[in-house]
Amino acid sequence: MKLYSNRFPFKIKSCILGILLIAFLFLIEGCSGSSSESLPEKIESNDDDEPEDDSPYVITLNLRVHLMQDIVMPHSTGIDMESWVTPEDVTETIMPEVNAIWEQANIIWNIESIIEEDVVKGDNYEASIKFIASTQRDDNGNSDPERLPHLYALMQPEFMSTEAELGENLFHIYMFPFIGNTSQGNAMSGFNYHSVVGTWTNKHNGGGVPEKTLLTESKTSFDRGSLSRTISHEIGHVLGLSHNDCSYGCLMGGVYTDGYALNEGQILVSRLEALDRSF
Numbered sequence: 019m020k021l022y023s024n025r026f027p028f029k030i031k032s033c034i035l036g037i038l039l040i041a042f043l044f045l046i047e048g049c050s051g052s053s054s055e056s057l058p059e060k061i062e063s064n065d066d067d068e069p070e071d072d073s074p075y076v077i078t079l080n081l082r083v084h085l086m087q088d089i090v091m092p093h094s095t096g097i098d099m100e101s102w103v104t105p106e107d108v109t110e111t112i113m114p115e116v117n118a119i120w121e122q123a124n125i126i127w128n129i130e131s132i133i134e135e136d137v138v139k140g141d142n143y144e145a146s147i148k149f150i151a152s153t154q155r156d157d158n159g160n161s162d163p164e165r166l167p168h169l170y171a172l173m174q175p176e177f178m179s180t181e182a183e184l185g186e187n188l189f190h191i192y193m194f195p196f197i198g199n200t201s202q203g204n205a206m207s208g209f210n211y212h213s214v215v216g217t218w219t220n221k222h223n224g225g226g227v228p229e230k231t232l233l234t235e236s237k238t239s240f241d242r243g244s245l246s247r248t249i250s251h252e253i254g255h256v257l258g259l260s261h262n263d264c265s266y267g268c269l270m271g272g273v274y275t276d277g278y279a280l281n282e283g284q285i286l287v288s289r290l291e292a293l294d295r296s297f
């Protein structure tokens with residue numbers, strides 16, 4: 019009896035404990051089940067996704083392209099340089115190349131608008147465009163800064179960035195026929211970065227007879243430097259880059275000026291500025 023009576027309560031105790039344990043586990047399961055149902059699922063999935071997202075996200079910047087019209091620029095070699103780049107050239111050829119170049123920084127350039135813009139013709143218009151076309155680089159290789167206010171004066175104020183838009187997500191590229199001998203582009207830092215490029219160039223022939231600038235150029239055989247590359251270079255300046263050295267084939271010049279590459283530091287600097295401008 020004693021053994022029996024001793025064993026029986028033990029069995030009952032085990033049974034009760036077992037039931038309590040099952041009930042407890044069930045309760046826990048029920049509680050956690052109901053609490054997870056009440057929590058937004060996004061919280062759990064965010065925790066899971068965060069460590070997997072290790073690629074820098076894409077920053078989209080807006081570019082206003084000004085195709086300057088009603089201007090023929092005479093050159094000392096006797097040729098007259100007209101506007102020739104079309105909106106289709108911009109959308110079909112130039113911007114895909116610019117975006118291919120800037121993809122290395124995960125920056126996408128979105129066309130805000132393409133404006134076929136008549137130049138402003140002030141009192142000194144003829145003398146002004148003749149002066150621009152006659153400017154030369156100095157002995158140190160620097161292009162003539164005197165031409166820049168003349169180029170700026172040809173832009174329509176109504177299509178420029180307003181005071182409120184400066185520093186926001188709007189960038190400018192102005193395509194003029196010619197912006198000076200052996201000069202292909204200028205970021206126009208002193209003119210609120212209303213950047214200019216030339217659709218004619220004589221950089222490749224050392225200041226000889228200007229020819230139409232190539233829209234794009236093979237990345238494997240860099241020869242002249244294309245309009246797309248010059249635009250990519252100038253918007254690099256707008257994003258805070260200078261003519262830093264990089265190991266080879268650099269977009270931003272330095273020792274190796276014949277390519278498209280940005281180094282890690284340049285990617286960081288340009289992305290920080292792009293991020294700042296993108297909000």
Ligand SMILES: [Zn+2]
Binds near residue numbers: 251271
């Ligand atoms: Zn430059």
